[in-house]
Amino acid sequence: xxxxxxxxxxxxxxxxxxxxxxxxxxxxxxxxxxxxxxxxxxxxxxxxxxxxxxxxxxxxxxxxxxxxxxxxxxxxxxxxxxxxxxxxxxxxxxxxxxxxxxxxxxxxxxxxxxxxxxxxxxxxxxxxxxxxxxxxxxxxxxxxxxxxxxxxxxxxxxxxxxxxxxxxxxxxxxxxxxxxxxxxxxxxxxxxxxxxxxxxxxxxxxxxxxxxxxxxxxxxxxxxxxxxxxxxxxxxxxxxxxxxxxxxxxxxxxxxxxxxxxxxxxxxxxxxxxxxxxxxxxxxxxxxxxxxxxxxxxxxxxxxxxxxxxxxxxxxxxxx
Amino acid sequence: xxxxxxxxxxxxxxxxxxxxxxxxxxxxxxxxxxxxxxxxxxxxxxxxxxxxxxxxxxxxxxxxxxxxxxxxxxxxxxxxxxxxxxxxxxxxxxxxxxxxxxxxxxxxxxxxxxxxxxxxxxxxxxxxxxxxxxxxxxxxxxxxxxxxxxxxxxxxxxxxxxxxxxxxxxxxxxxxxxxxxxxxxxxxxxxxxxxxxxxxxxxxxxxxxxxxxxxxxxxxxxxxxxxxxxxxxxxxxxxxxxxxxxxxxxxxxxxxxxxxxxxxxxxxxxxxxxxx
Numbered sequence: 001x002x003x004x005x006x007x008x009x010x011x012x013x014x015x016x017x018x019x020x021x022x023x024x025x026x027x028x029x030x031x032x033x034x035x036x037x038x039x040x041x042x043x044x045x046x047x048x049x050x051x052x053x054x055x056x057x058x059x060x061x062x063x064x065x066x067x068x069x070x071x072x073x074x075x076x077x078x079x080x081x082x083x084x085x086x087x088x089x090x091x092x093x094x095x096x097x098x099x100x101x102x103x104x105x106x107x108x109x110x111x112x113x114x115x116x117x118x119x120x121x122x123x124x125x126x127x128x129x130x131x132x133x134x135x136x137x138x139x140x141x142x143x144x145x146x147x148x149x150x151x152x153x154x155x156x157x158x159x160x161x162x163x164x165x166x167x168x169x170x171x172x173x174x175x176x177x178x179x180x181x182x183x184x185x186x187x188x189x190x191x192x193x194x195x196x197x198x199x200x201x202x203x204x205x206x207x208x209x210x211x212x213x214x215x216x217x218x219x220x221x222x223x224x225x226x227x228x229x230x231x232x233x234x235x236x237x238x239x240x241x242x243x244x245x246x247x248x249x250x251x252x253x254x255x256x257x258x259x260x261x262x263x264x265x266x267x268x269x270x271x272x273x274x275x276x277x278x279x280x281x282x283x284x285x286x287x288x289x290x291x292x293x294x295x296x297x298x299x300x301x302x303x304x305x306x307x308x309x310x311x312x313x314x315x316x317x318x319x320x
Numbered sequence: 321x322x323x324x325x326x327x328x329x330x331x332x333x334x335x336x337x338x339x340x341x342x343x344x345x346x347x348x349x350x351x352x353x354x355x356x357x358x359x360x361x362x363x364x365x366x367x368x369x370x371x372x373x374x375x376x377x378x379x380x381x382x383x384x385x386x387x388x389x390x391x392x393x394x395x396x397x398x399x400x401x402x403x404x405x406x407x408x409x410x411x412x413x414x415x416x417x418x419x420x421x422x423x424x425x426x427x428x429x430x431x432x433x434x435x436x437x438x439x440x441x442x443x444x445x446x447x448x449x450x451x452x453x454x455x456x457x458x459x460x461x462x463x464x465x466x467x468x469x470x471x472x473x474x475x476x477x478x479x480x481x482x483x484x485x486x487x488x489x490x491x492x493x494x495x496x497x498x499x500x501x502x503x504x505x506x507x508x509x510x511x512x513x514x515x516x517x518x519x520x521x522x523x524x525x526x527x528x529x530x531x532x533x534x535x536x537x538x539x540x541x542x543x544x545x546x547x548x549x550x551x552x553x554x555x556x557x558x559x560x561x562x563x564x565x566x567x568x569x570x571x572x573x574x575x576x577x578x579x580x581x582x583x584x585x586x587x588x589x590x591x592x593x594x595x596x
Contacts (some may be wrong), residue, residue, distance in 0.1 A: 034418050037500060041414040042426065044407040048470035052445055053433045059444035072447075116338055122331045133339060136346050138586075139579040141529035143547035144568045147554045148349045151561045159348065162364030194342060203587050223327065252437055255531035259551050273439045280443050281536045288443050299440040306435045 060299075063292035072286030082293035090267075091275075091294075097182065098271040102250040104186035105193065110242050112190070113197035114235070117205055118227045131202055138195030142255035149188040150175075150260055175261050178268040185260050185269050189253060197242055204238035205231065244309040248302060272298050349572065352565035353377065360561045376566035383557055386567060388542065389549035396464045396534075396545055397527040403465070404523045405516060408474030413504050415475065416482035417490050427479075430472040439532065446536055460543035464534060468527065474519040477589065481515035482508060518589035521582040528575060546571045 064082055067075045085091075116134050120127050137145065152159045153174035161171045174184040208231065216230050232239075254273050257263060263270040263278060270278065272294060280291035352360065356373035359366035380386055414420065415427055445467055449455060454463030485508065493503040509516065534545045544552070553567045579586065 035420055038414040038418040038420040038423075041410040041418070045411040045430070045470035045472075045475060046426075048407070048467070049430070049433050049472075051448075052467035053436055053441065056441035056444035056448070057436060059447075060441055063443065112338070116335065119331055119335050119338075122328065124328055124331055130335060130339070132583075134342055137342065139576045140346075140349075140572065141531075141547055141575060143529070143531055143550050144349070144572055145345065147550055147564060147568050148345045148352075150554055150558075151352065151565060152345065152348065154558070154561065157361050157363055157365055157561070159365050159367070165364050191342070191345060199587065248437075252439055254439065255547075255551075258531070258535070259554065276439060276443075277532070277536075281446075288447070292443055295440040295443060298437060302437050302440070303435060 057299075060292045060295050063288050064296050065293075066289055068287065068289045070286065072288045074288070078289070082290045085290060086293060086297065093267060094270055094272055094275045094294075097267075097269065098251065100182060101186055101189075101253070101269070101271050102247055104183060105189035105250045105253070106243065106246040108186075109190040109193040109197055110239065110246065113194055113201055113242075114232070114239065117198060117201040118231060120202070121205060121227070121231060122223055131198065135195040135198045135202075137191055137193075138199060140192065140195075142192060142253075143259060145192045146188060146256040146259035149191070149256075153184060153260070176265050178266045181261050181265055181268045185256055188256055188260065189250070192256070193246060193249070197246070200238050200242055201235060204235045208234050244305060248305055251298070251302060251305070272301075349565055350569050352561060353569035354566070355562050357560065357562065361559070373562060376562040377570070380553070380563050380566045380570070383563060384549055384553050384567070385541070386546075386549065386570065389544055389546040390571075392461075392543055393528055393546040395461055396530075397524055399461070399465045400468045400527040401520055401524045403469040404471040404474050405520055407470040408478050408519060409504070409509060409516070411470070411475045412478035412482050413500070413508065415479045416485075417500070417503075430475055433472045434476075442532065442536070449537065455537050456539050458543075460538055460540065463537055464543075464545070467533075471519075471523060474523060477519055478512065478515055481512045485511070514585065514588060517582070518585040521578060521585045522589050524578060525575060 063074060065077060065079060067078045067081075069075055113134075120131055120134075140148075155161060155171060155173050155176070158174070160174060164170070164172060172180060175181050212234070213226065213230060216226055221229065251271075252273060253271065254277065257269050257271060257274045258277070261269040263274045276291045276294045276298065279285060279287045279294065351369060353376055354372045354374055355366065355369045355376075356371060359369055359373075411430070415423065420426070449463045449466065452463075454460065454466070489507070490503065493507065494500070498506075529547060530545070531547050531551075534548050535551075538544055538548065550564075550567050550571050554564050557563045
């Protein structure tokens with residue numbers, strides 16, 4: 001049965017502190033009524049964040065400098081040992097795989113969606129239907145999309161090899177060939193992200209004032225000029241937004257790798273998050289110390305991405 | 321004029337070509353679900369079913385307890401959605417309408433949670449929740465939802481919506497003896513329904529689609545969620561893609577419905593989703 005109690009039902013104290021008597025007297029600083037009510041309203045969220053975000057954050061740092069026994073129980077302080085262990089070719093490969101996966105999955109999904117959205121701007125009929133069709137992948141979860149791609153990539157009976165076969169090419173081991181697996185997982189990820197990108201860019205196009213476009217048309221701008229000089233510059237906030245959000249999303253990707261390749265073959269698709277999973281949870285491994293150190297690396301990379309979002313790049317974007 | 325028509329034709333052709341890779345997995349996910357072994361387990365595989373093999377849809381329930389997975393996901397996503405809406409409304413009201421000491425700092429702390437990737441703090445959360453015994457039996461539901469009962473994204477989006485109301489509204493309501501509680505539930509919440517719906521749609525989709533947390537937490541098949549169930553179905557029945565795709569198609573129905581009927585709310589929450 002659903003745990004009804006967890007949704008923190010409002011209790012009577014809230015009503016009491018919210019009574020008019022405590023709030024009518026304005027301009028008096030530090031009235032307990034309003035402050036008390038405020039903290040009471042914030043309490044459920046603050047409690048959740050404290051317990052399940054901030055405390056675990058500190059705990060991750062703690063675990064990353066401690067050893068653990070084979071059952072995962074935290075043991076002695078080991079200093080930077082787990083961090084030193086990461087200065088290895090193995091972890092270097094994990095970082096390189098993560099970077100490549102991010103590149104392969106972010107760039108094509110944004111450029112492809114931009115291309116489609118610009119084409120939808122050419123005055124044609126059926127734009128609404130087409131836009132909805134192109135946005136459909138948004139409705140698919142990572143798990144459902146990954147399973148569909150697992151069927152398509154099946155080496156013996158999958159459609160991907162069926163197509164190659166009917167064109168006279170040899171079969172490809174999409175998910176078990178070390179040089180093909182990462183691009184194959186990236187293609188599936190591009191597909192998963194495509195719908196969201198279409199929605200964001202379409203919303204951006206819809207916000208462009210028709211007068212600007214009409215003025216450019218009257219001045220004789222062709223379709224290409226219109227796109228490159230007007231639409232794309234005016235879409236730069238959305239494009240920038242997508243670059244940051246997709247990068248963060250790609251760095252966090254897990255489900256498609258777990259379903260399609262389990263990090264293999266030969267570690268070819270072991271990204272940072274997958275590596276954390278393997279160290280901490282896969283095959284009964286409970287190496288929480290080493291996994292936590294990698295989690296700290298993930299955290300630092302994500303914070304850097306956020307810093308880029310708010311700092312350097314944002315100034316170069318054309319805002320209306 | 322003739323040149324313009326030609327240009328349009330080219331646009332249609334290019335869009336049509338671009339639509340093939342985007343729509344094919346959608347098509348295959350649903351059509352493959354009613355294809356028989358004669359169409360799927362052969363080489364080269366058929367793209368159009370030779371007959372409608374509806375048996376997949378009933379067989380998949382025999383392979384895995386899909387109905388149970390469905391119910392588990394409904395409870396998990398339902399509780400998370402309702403809880404996040406309630407906690408976000410309460411917090412957003414405090415941030416938008418109440419004078420509080422250290423309000424800006426507290427709000428900053430809320431926003432800071434958005435910068436912490438769940439994957440970076442999943443280990444201590446797992447140790448805590450499983451250590452409290454919430455990974456086995458009926459309390460698994462509690463373990464599934466506990467870390468996700470509040471949302472900085474929802475609070476942020478609703479605060480933005482609440483700030484659209486003139487501050488006179490608050491003062492008038494308070495002076496009329498209405499009180500904060502009634503102002504919130506009788507005036508602010510009813511007038512903010514579209515924003516609340518936007519939060520609801522996003523929270524539901526992300527809760528329903530969760531993968532990492534249920535994967536590592538749940539020990540008993542009875543309490544497995546649909547996403548993990550589909551992945552296990554794929555592992556167990558790889559030789560019968562029709563069965564696997566039937567499970568996929570069935571599991572897609574709720575999110576498809578939410579995306580189609582909640583489309584305008586999705587667009588509303590798009591840019592706010594920047595912060596997720």
